[in-house]
Structures are given as structure tokens and as C-alpha cells.
């Protein structure tokens with residue numbers, strides 16, 4: 209790991225930035241100086257050895273240094289700062305004269321706020337340390353008195369967004385003088401996003417109150433101009449920790465543990481292809497599917513539903529509590545397919561288009577769903593045990609692609625991604641490939657053609673898929689979207705109260721329920737044998753065997769098992785994925801034609 213050299217005691221302002229030559233470290237949590245109670249808590253969570261970023265960051269943070277930690281997504285940055293932060297606050301818990309939180313953790317989205325809060329809470333519960341942690345985001349209902357109540361005490365740790373802190377400051381719920389007197393540690397998590405999300409002014413409102421002695425930690429998956437700006441704005445002589453395979457978005461772009469595939473298909477065939485991938489079980493579960501618009505998310509859900517494939521949707525229109533609950537259920541393994549809509553620009557356009565009709569049985573009323581500007585599922589969210597990310601629609605930027613595929617292969621496990629590329633998406637696909645550093649002349653491709661799906665297999669399912677797709681009309685999509693929103697608004701209220709009493713209970717509501725009025729036709733639930741060719745049968749068998757070998761099944765997930773995906777058992781690894789050598793234009797050509805010549809291999 210490369211990290212900055214620690215300098216002797218008499219430190220000056222700028223001396224700490226610099227890079228130390230690579231050095232292999234393999235220390236235990238004890239050797240890093242962690243409190244035995246925290247170590248026991250980590251072990252109870254199944255974490256017994258520190259990841260590289262934790263090895264580097266924990267001792268420095270315990271010593272009170274400012275740290276900038278850059279490590280790729282899913283590498284364990286949260287615990288790298290959270291564990292020493294808890295230890296330090298606990299060690300100083302004699303300091304009672306505080307008027308504001310002693311630690312503030314700033315994250316860009318509500319989802320991350322909840323995730324970090326839960327992580328802190330579970331560590332504190334497991335090690336029975338008396339520190340109060342509070343999460344706070346601004347929702348439409350939260351008025352100043354609610355913010356004041358939440359901060360009464362005040363808590364030792366506040367997990368929040370810059371927008372919320374700025375509101376607390378401007379409303380006088382938090383006073384600059386109190387922060388100056390109390391704040392010991394400030395964390396900027398997902399720092400590269402904090403500025404991208406337009407929080408610069410909000411952050412500036414806080415920086416004025418940060419006392420000079422406050423320890424500042426900046427965690428980021430990439431290095432960018434925004435991170436540099438933040439560093440200058442907030443940190444003093446930071447230690448820069450950079451894992452060797454990280455540095456800028458390019459390094460994060462090509463995670464070695466995620467195999468990337470693509471399929472060329474016409475836009476209107478995407479439903480057919482995803483049906484084939486899921487129903488023939490050619491991809492590993494759990495699967496996270498990305499769409500660019502909320503309507504498309506619902507269309508896909510309704511379509512899959514007709515074949516008995518249950519999925520849940522996640523988007524910026526859903527109430528916050530529902531979204532958090534959906535994430536929890538998915539992470540707990542209660543369902544295998546999650547359709548997430550992540551493209552905020554597209555969503556804004558949708559919102560601008562007008563009203564969604566939310567019709568109740570007794571009354572018809574129109575309501576404008578508000579998209580949550582603090583919604584974010586692509587960055588930072590720790591989706592557990594996602595083995596496959598599918599880009600049903602291509603993201604609108606190369607960075608978007610990188611962050612989407614970063615939802616698999618987390619915590620040094622492995623995963624794969626499959627992108628469905630239609631002719632109009634070729635341009636962005638080419639952009640993504642060149643962003644990743646893939647060249648036309650290159651022999652081994654970074655994104656390879658998906659090897660397990662043959663033209664025969666797809667064509668044999670065409671009739672069923674097209675027939676069902678026709679029944680998923682625009683009206684059906686609109687109605688289901690409205691119905692889902694209505695349900696979730698009702699649920700959200702129940703969830704709010706319920707979560708306060710039982711923060712861990714996942715059983716109250718199901719989010720992967722069917723939305724269409726008719727239950728799926730029984731003959732569509734399974735793909736009959738006569739529709740399957742030998743190649744596909746074999747491929748599907750291998751994926752199933754791999755899953756069994758990895759212990760990747762629902763019950764394992766539900767028990768929170770964190771078995772790692774073994775590369776050698778991954779059928780996608782054992783098959784050769786050859787890219788077409790020349791003329792890689794997708795227009796007017798079926799990706800499967802590129803596999804015809806190697807079907808022998810896939811068998």
C-alpha cells in the first residue's frame with residue numbers, strides 16, 4: 209500500500225503530503241491499537257481482520273491526525289474512520305461541557321446517512337459503549353422544533369448531510385460558537401460527491417465554525433478536483449492515504465474483481481434479453497438492475513412479474529422510509545431482484561413532464577410526486593451480496609457506469625456486470641470503453657461480450673416475451689407507478705413509527721409484491737424444456753452449480769452470511785468471452801451473432 213510518510217513530531221503546515229514506497233502490512237486490529245471491546249464488536253459482525261485502508265487509517269486517526277483516505281468503492285472506508293472515531297470519543301467521554309455534537313459525519317445522501325448511522329449504532333450496541341448517535345436529514349415535514357428535539361442533549365455523534373447542517377445553523381438549532389467549543393472530529397464521507405451534489409455553500413456555512421483543533425477526515429473513492437477543493441477548504445496538514453489501485457476515477461473504473469460484459473440488442477428487445485438472462489438463470493443472484501427512468505423501472509417490474517419473477521423498485525419518488533426499508537430488505541436477502549432508477553437528470557425531466565395520477569378507490573386526485581434531491585443509490589450504498597449489476601439502460605456518463613458497477617464486488621468479493629446496449633446507446637458505450645482505457649486494437653477487452661446467451665436461446669423465448677411485453681402498456685405502467693407510490697406513502701408512515709420501536713424488524717412490509725391485478729399465468733412461470741437448447745441448459749446448470757458451491761442461496765443471505773464469490777467457481781470465468789475483432793459497431797447487429805463462432809467453447 210502506498211501512503212504518506214509520517215513525519216517526526218515537530219510537524220509544519222505542509223509537510224505531510226508525500227508518498228511512501230509500497231510496503232506490505234498485515235496487522236491485526238489489536239496491533240492497530242483498537243480497544244478490545246470494539247474488536248469484540250467487530251468480530252461479532254464477522255469482521256476479524258482489517259482491510260488495507262483500515263490498517264493504514266486507524267492508527268493515524270487514533271493519533272489525532274487529519275487524514276485523506278482514497279480507496280476504491282467497497283474497500284471498507286466506513287469502518288476505517290468510524291471505529292477509531294468511536295474509540296476516541298469514548299476515551300474523551302469525560303468531557304461533559306459540550307453544547308453541540310463532538311463528531312459530525314457528513315454524507316451526501318439520506319441513504320448513506322442511514323447506512324452510516326446504523327453501522328455506528330450496531331457497533332455501539334455490540335460493545336456496550338455509551339455514546340449517543342443521531343442521524344438527521346431534512347425531510348419536507350421536519351420543522352425547526354423537530355430538528356431542535358433531535359439535537360437535544362446534544363448527541364455525541366451527528367450523522368447528517370451538509371444541507372441539513374446548514375439549515376440547523378441558519379435556524380439557530382446549532383450555533384457556530386457551540387460547534388467551535390465542542391467539535392472534535394469532522395468526517396466528510398464520499399467527499400467527491402459532497403461538492404458534486406451542490407453542497408459547497410452549505411459546507412462553507414459549517415467551515416467557519418470548525419475549530420482549528422478539530423480533527424478532519426476526508427474519505428473518497430476517487431481523487432478529483434472537488435476532493436482537492438474540499439481538502440483545501442477544511443483540512444490542515446492531512447496525511448494522504450491512497451491504495452495502490454486507486455487514485456482517480458480511472459482506477460476505480462476497472463475493478464479487478466468485477467467482470468464486465470455487454471450484449472448488443474435493439475432497444476425494444478431489451479425486455480426479451482433480460483427475461484432470457486434471469487429466467488434461464490444465466491446470471492448470479494442477487495441482481496441489481498439499473499434503469500434511467502422511473503417509468504421504465506415499473507415497466508420492467510410489471511413485465512418480470514408476468515413470468516413470476518418478483519422484484520422491487522427503488523427510486524427518488526418513493527418516501528424516504530420506504531426507500532430505506534427496501535434497501536434493508538434487499539440487503540437481508542428477502543428478495544433477489546432490485547430495479548433501481550438512478551439517473552437524476554432523466555428523473556428531473558420526468559418530473560417536469562407533469563403530474564402522476566394517484567387515484568384511490570374512493571377519490572381521484574392528482575399529486576405531484578416530489579423527487580428527492582438527496583436520493584442516491586449509485587454511490588456509497590453498501591448493497592450486500594450483489595453478484596450481478598445489469599444496466600438495462602446505459603447510464604448517461606462513463607462515471608455513472610463506474611459507480612453503478614461498483615455496487616457489486618464489494619468488500620473484496622467478486623461480481624459481474626452485464627450491459628444491454630441498443631444502437632442509440634452505442635455512442636455512450638464507446639465513450640465508456642475509452643474512459644476505461646479499452647482500445648480498438650486491444651486483444652483482451654475490458655467489457656467482453658456476454659458468453660452464456662446464444663441467439664437460439666433468445667429467439668426461442670421471443671414469442672413469449674413479445675406477447676407479454678405488449679400487455680405491459682403505458683397505462684398499466686402509469687397505474688402501477690401511482691399505486692406503488694400510494695402504497696408506499698401509507699407504508700412510510702407506518703414504517704416511521706415502527707422503526708422507532710423496532711429498528712431491526714424487516715418483516716412489516718414487503719416491497720417486492722406484485723403490482724398487476726392479475727396473478728402471473730402459470731404456464732409463464734417456467735421456461736418449458738422444449739424451448740431450451742443444450743448450450744443454454746449447460747450454461748444455466750453451471751451458474752446454478754456455481755451458486756450452490758458458493759453457498760449463495762437465500763437462506764445463507766438471510767442469515768447474513770458473507771461468503772465470498774470464488775473466482776474459480778464462476779462460470780463466466782470458465783468460459784471464453786471473445787470480442788469481435790473488427791467492426792465493433794453494434795448498429796443493426798445482434799450481439800449473439802458474435803458468439804456463434806464460439807458456441808463450441810461455451811458448451
Ligand SMILES: Nc1ncnc2c1ncn2[C@@H]1O[C@H](COP(=O)(O)OP(=O)(O)OP(=O)(O)O)[C@@H](O)[C@H]1O
Nearest residue numbers: 255257258259281282283284285286429588590619
Ligand atoms: N475488515 C473487514 N472485513 C470484512 N468485511 C469488511 C471489513 N471492513 C468492511 N467490511 C465490509 O465491506 C463492505 C464495504 O465497506 P464500505 O461500505 O465501508 O466500503 P466503502 O469503501 O465505504 O465503499 P464506498 O466508497 O462505496 O462507500 C461492508 O459490507 C463492510 O461491512
